[in-house]
Amino acid sequence: MTVRPDPTFYASPALAIQAPPETLAYTLMLSPDASKPDGLAVVDLNPASPSYGKIVHSLFMPYRGDEFHHFGWNACSSALSPMNGHPFRERRYLIIPGIRSSRIYVVDVKGGPTAAKIHKIVEPEEVFAKTGYSRPHTIHCGPDGIYVSTLGGGGKDGAASPPGIFIMDCDTFDIVGRYEIDRGDQDKQYDFWWNLPRDYMVSSEWALPPQFENGIVPADLLSNKYGHKLHFWDLRGRRNVQTIDLGANHQMALEVRPAHDPVKEYGFCGVVVDTTNLEGSIWTWWRDKDGKFRARKTATIPPESADPALLPDLLKGFGAVPPLVTDIDLSLDDKYLYVSCWGTGELRQYDVSDPMAPKLAGSVHIGGIARRTDHPGGRPFRGGPQMIEISRNGRHVYWTNSLYSTWDDQFYPDGVPAAMVKADVGANGELTLDKDFYVEFPEGYRSHQIRLEGGDCSTDSFCYPSAR
């Protein structure tokens, strides 16, 4: 317990934007064939430092085969929740789940870039026994505990019962138990996020473990069996109050990004692929005055036709590359939504000042199944833009290139060696790739989610509005 709130807790998004820029990034590294342990890379982001853009410390886990994917902090700006009354935890521990092993690592990063060390390991048996869930995924720090979404439910294949969310104690990191009292129609799970003062939560659906662990199942995709619903919850009541079906052809509703300013009652969700035309899409969801949630498709991204010779077996028959919207991220000022098109190798920037009418404001190409654009610095970039993280001030956008081990192999059979690159955002929003920023990773690893020191655009939830 501290005497003062952690200086990286911000009451509003506006205060987080004004805070000093981050000097470190934490990036997950995974060994796709489980031949080596997964790890956490600490990347120097201080432009004045001689090791800028390089890994300054790597922490490898004692086990193999965890498959790192997403992760998050033990505490963030949500600690300043006025109902908490006690914001005296440090932003100090990264909670890193393995989505294949169901093991959860708690890594202590206090003490400088090279001091990261394992603080605690929660073994899979504890997750199974206390929650009935498996394959933990997204981490969000709530004022009353750490919320963890899972992709799998009970049974060996994780499909015997629905997956959901569980809560971890924010001091001891023991698992407290399941979140849901009433899950309603929710039977799959992917991402979730909330509006703390408005007291609602939104969750999305990817698929059940048999549909992704050994690779994408084309028959399931073409028969629209992947997730396509958004669930809205009474956050503190722990009940699903409304489910919106985006339509069965809108397969895989992944990242949920609510507006950061809690006074705004809307947010976005990215849909990977429309099975009728291979489009990717952005959806805007919002809450009406009557308290009902609505959702509408507000942007689409078309597939690109390509020479079948360039395509993996999975796509040869289509003669086209779907954009595959696998991640979206919203800048802290709620102005720009960044969209990964992992298939076509494009990172799009939408101006979402009017959330109901996103305008394409910028775009850079890198990687891609057919385009295969190299990094402007001359080095190859396999895969496509995938996990995005935006600096708090909105001036830098970082991303990595791997989606998920077995899916990488299906869409990019030549491999997806780890990469992390950056684009800069100009004063008027212009997006340009930084040709000098290209992080080198150890051989044989892939890279996934990025977290920024002191919070970023997909971890912190704010309890007070930016302006009056």
Next chain:
Amino acid sequence: MSSWHSTAALWAAVVLSGLYHGANPGMGWPLAVSAALMERRRDALPKAIAALGAGHFLAMLAILLPFSMMTALLIWERPIRLAAGALVIALGSFLLAYRRHPRFLTRVPPHRLAFWSFLVAMAHGAALMLVPIYLGLCAAGAGAGHAAMAELMRANSIQAVLVAALHTFAMVTAGGLAALCVYSWFGLKALSAGWFNLDLAWALSLIVVGGLAIGLAA
């Protein structure tokens, strides 16, 4: 110390503890800032403070009124005051040793401010902190004569309401002022900059109040 002086000191303690509770962000004034900002209406601030005050007032009554019933048992006056002091010390020591905050407080829906404030005041012993002060006031008032039991109970319940009301008034004033300053002049940055961990001070003040109660009653 004359009876007049000790009565004045006890009433001052009622007011001071109210100011202390009100200024402590843990007792809810940041909720009033949040309400005004979220609703984009300045008058949401006094409304929220009033709801917090109502919850606090009810918590005071819920604890003081049962004690006001017991004060009628004149022969037990000293043991009751000693026991109340011991209870407050026990809670203070518990909070000192066990520095966790009850998770249920963050699970109250945000619109139920009065309920939240009631629970917070109960859970942190804000109401209990007042018991020794209140019992001291009752003892100071009872010195005058041998009033009938029913009369004494009535007088002491009125006293309990007065103590709770004055304490809550002080609490609302301090909390309202803090919220207004952050909302109107200092801005949200002051919220985290001016937030100190009062856990230790809070637990110690419970122990001090309990100790004083025992000292005065013995």
